[in-house]
Amino acid sequence: MHLDYSVITANWRFLADGVGITVLLALASGAASLIAGFVLALLRLRGPRWLRPAIVFYIDSMRSIPVLVVLVWTFFALPIVAGVTMSPFTAGLIGLTVHLAAYAAEIVRAGIESVRPGQTRAALALGMSHPQILRRVVLPQALVRMLPAFGSLLSVTIKDTAIASVIAVPELMRRAETVAGQSFQPIEVYTFAMLVYFVLLYPVTRGVDRFYRRVAHLGRS
C-alpha cells in the first residue's frame, strides 16, 4: 500500500478553510442551543402549565429522530413549507440547533433539579422572591454541576457538524470528500481528516474534565 500525503499539502488552504467552517458552525450552533436550552428548561420548570407538555413533546421527539433526518428535512423540506431559500450553512445551523437545544434543555433541567428543594424553601422563608432564588441560590450551584454535561454536548456538537456534510455545508468533512474524490486518494485524505477531528475533540473532552475538577467544589452543597 503506497501512501502519498502530498495531496494534503496541495489542498492545504481548502481543507484549513473547512476546519474554520467546522469550528464556526460548532460554536454558533453550540451557543444557540445553549441559549434555547436555558429558555426551554426554565419554561418547562417555571412556565405556564399548558406549555409544559409541548416542550416535553419537543424534547422527546428530538431524542427519537436522527440528526441526519433533521438536517435533511431542514435543508430540503423546510424551504418548500416556509417558501424561503437557505444556504446550506444556515440550514445546518438551524437543524443542529433545533436538535441540540433539546439535549441542552435536559441538561439545564437536570442541573436545576439537582439543587435540593430544601434550599428553595429556606430562601423563601428568608423572604427572597422566586427569580432571586433562581439567580442567587439555585443557578450558581446548578451551573457548576451542568459543566461536564455541557462539555460532552460541545464535543457532540463538533461531531454532529460533520453530518452537515450531507446537506453540502462546506465544512471539513465535506471538503475531505471533495478532495478524496478529485485526487482518488481517499485513504490519505480521510486519515488526515480523522487526525484533525481528533485534535479538535480530544482537548475539548479532556479540558472540560480538567476544568471541572478545579471548580467542582463550587457546586457542592
Added chain:
Amino acid sequence: MTLDWSVVWQYRAALAEGTATTFLLTIATMAIALPCGIVVAGLRLYGAAPLRALATGYVELFRNLPLILVVYWAFYVLPILTGLGLSALATGLAALSLNVTAYNAETFRAGINSIRRGQVEAALALGMTRTQALRRIVLPQALRRVLPVLASTWVSLFKDTSLVSVIAVTELAYVSMQVRAQTFRVLEMLTAMAVIYWLLGYPQAKLVDWIQRRYAVSE
C-alpha cells in the same frame, strides 16, 4: 404547492424493508459491541500495560471521531486493509461496531469502577480469589448499574444507523432519500422518513426513561 402523500403508500414495501435493515443493523451492532465492549473494558482495567495502553488508545480515538467519518473511512480503507470485498452493509456494521464498542467499553469500565473498593477487599478477606470477587461481587452490581447507560446507547445507535446511508446501505434514511430522488416528492418523503423514525424512536426513548427511573442508583 400540491402534495401527493400517496407516494408514501406506494413505496411502502421499500420503506418497510429499509426499516427492517435499520433494526437489523441496530441489533447486530449491539450484539457485537456488547461482548467486545466488555473485553476492551477488561483489558483496560486488568490487562498487561501494553494491552491497557492499546485499549485506552482505541477507546479515546473512537470516542473523539465523528461517526460519519468512520463510516467513510471504513468504506475506503477496510477493503484495502483486509483484502476483502465487503458489502456496504458489512462495512456499515463494522463502522458502527467500532464506534459503539468504544462507548460500551467506557460504560463497563465506569460501572466496574463505581463499585466501592471496600467490597472487593471484604470479599478477599472472606477468602475469595480475585476472579471470584469480580464475578460474584463486582460484576452483578456493575451490570445492573450500566443498564440505563446501555439503554440510552441503544437509542443513539438506532438513530446513528441513519449515517451509513452515505455509503448506500439500504436502510430507512437511504431508501427514503432514494424514493425522494426518483419521484421528486421531496416534502412528502422526507416528512414520512422523519415520522417513521419518530414512531420507532419515541417508544424507545420513553422506555429508556423508564429504565433509568427503575434502575436509578441510590446509595
